[in-house]
Amino acid sequence: MELPGNTHAEMRRFHRKHGVTELMMRLNTHEVPEYYVKPVSERRIVEADEDLEQIPCINLQAPMSEDLLTAVARACTEWGFFYLINHGVPVSHLQDMQRCTREFFSLPHQEKLKINTPAGNAGPVHFGGGGNRDWREVLRIHFAPISESDKDYWPSKPVGFRSLLEEHENHLQRLSVNILSIISLSLGLNEDFLIEACGEAKSSITVNHAPPSLDPSLTMGHRTHSDPNMLTIILQDDVGGLQVQKGNRWFNVRPMENSFVVNIGDQVQILSNAKYKSCLHRVVNNNHSPRTSTAFFIAPSRNTTIGPAPVLVDENESPVYPNMVYGDYLDDFYEQAHCPDSSYPELRETEN
Numbered sequence: 127m128e129l130p131g132n133t134h135a136e137m138r139r140f141h142r143k144h145g146v147t148e149l150m151m152r153l154n155t156h157e158v159p160e161y162y163v164k165p166v167s168e169r170r171i172v173e174a175d176e177d178l179e180q181i182p183c184i185n186l187q188a189p190m191s192e193d194l195l196t197a198v199a200r201a202c203t204e205w206g207f208f209y210l211i212n213h214g215v216p217v218s219h220l221q222d223m224q225r226c227t228r229e230f231f232s233l234p235h236q237e238k239l240k241i242n243t244p245a246g247n248a249g250p251v252h253f254g255g256g257g258n259r260d261w262r263e264v265l266r267i268h269f270a271p272i273s274e275s276d277k278d279y280w281p282s283k284p285v286g287f288r289s290l291l292e293e294h295e296n297h298l299q300r301l302s303v304n305i306l307s308i309i310s311l312s313l314g315l316n317e318d319f320l321i322e323a324c325g326e327a328k329s330s331i332t333v334n335h336a337p338p339s340l341d342p343s344l345t346m347g348h349r350t351h352s353d354p355n356m357l358t359i360i361l362q363d364d365v366g367g368l369q370v371q372k373g374n375r376w377f378n379v380r381p382m383e384n385s386f387v388v389n390i391g392d393q394v395q396i397l398s399n400a401k402y403k404s405c406l407h408r409v410v411n412n413n414h415s416p417r418t419s420t421a422f423f424i425a426p427s428r429n430t431t432i433g434p435a436p437v438l439v440d441e442n443e444s445p446v447y448p449n450m451v452y453g454d455y456l457d458d459f460y461e462q463a464h465c466p467d468s469s470y471p472e473l474r475e476t477e478n
């Protein structure tokens with residue numbers, strides 16, 4: 127049986143390939159291995175005020191109105207995050223996704239490894255450990271643009287998962303275009319502005335699974351980061367752990383039944399010339415219940431150039447950010463991912 131080895135590099139390689147559950151099983155220890163211990167500055171300090179404020183809630187049942195646009199504008203200015211309710215995705219679909227994603231991670235380890243192709247993370251699907259030193263594992267699936275044959279790689283277990291993933295793709299493609307049009311309008315832009323800014327938009331999902339941690343004060347389920355893309359739509363289970371930063375303080379994004387959590391990515395911050403914020407967020411671990419979440423991402427194609435929308439730059443101001451090719455942005459972003467805050471430093475400077 128392959129063992130993780132002792133060096134940081136060996137642990138990292140093992141984690142990437144097999145995930146935290148398998149690594150812990152093979153190490154057969156009750157202590158958090160050094161590899162997963164976050165530096166003090168990145169650990170959670172439990173504060174009484176984590177529940178003092180809540181992210182805003184946007185109700186999509188309301189007809190399009192100035193009030194809706196104002197609420198979205200305020201959410202994107204102050205938090206970069208909001209709950210979305212009455213979003214039109216059937217509750218039965220949400221429940222099926224929660225069940226199937228949980229069941230996927232309960233499959234025998236060898237079964238999960240079966241879906242991997244030699245292309246690894248760049249393949250159409252991938253199972254493995256998530257993030258450097260994060261106490262979580264992931265299932266990644268690239269949606270559009272893909273060929274029909276890519277779907278042959280989608281997990282066939284648990285039964286029904288494949289068709290569910292297809293439904294999820296359909297629902298969330300539609301929903302993300304709808305949200306991007308509302309955000310565009312809330313910025314005073316044409317409703318197609320943000321989706322068109324993506325070029326040939328790319329979408330994918332990451333299903334995150336954080337097993338209970340041996341010591342949640344030392345580990346992190348998802349390190350502090352902002353999302354480099356355009357928009358993220360998260361379906362989280364009822365366990366909790368997601369937190370968002372506002373004004374240097376961390377607030378819980380408590381599970382809300384039948385809702386999605388939406389957060390804007392760095393590209394919206396850039397296109398809005400820093401009017402809207404792509405906020406830092408993270409997932410803290412617990413020591414009692416596994417947590418599963420499904421994040422749907424919509425992003426520009428790599429060759430698309432993104433910069434502040436000219437109409438959002440005041441006449442006597444210069445743009446806050448230069449134009450940048452998204453693929454270059456992404457490469458820089460992942461280089462920075464080795465820093466404590468996995469986020470783009472130039473964007474953080476415009477905050478607070």
Ligand SMILES: O=C(O)CCC(=O)C(=O)O
Pocket residue numbers: 332334348353358360362368407408409419421
């Ligand atoms: O697990 C979550 O709730 C958040 C996931 C997330 O931030 C991400 O995948 O970028």
Ligand SMILES: [Fe+2]
Pocket residue numbers: 351352353358407
């Ligand atoms: Fe994120």
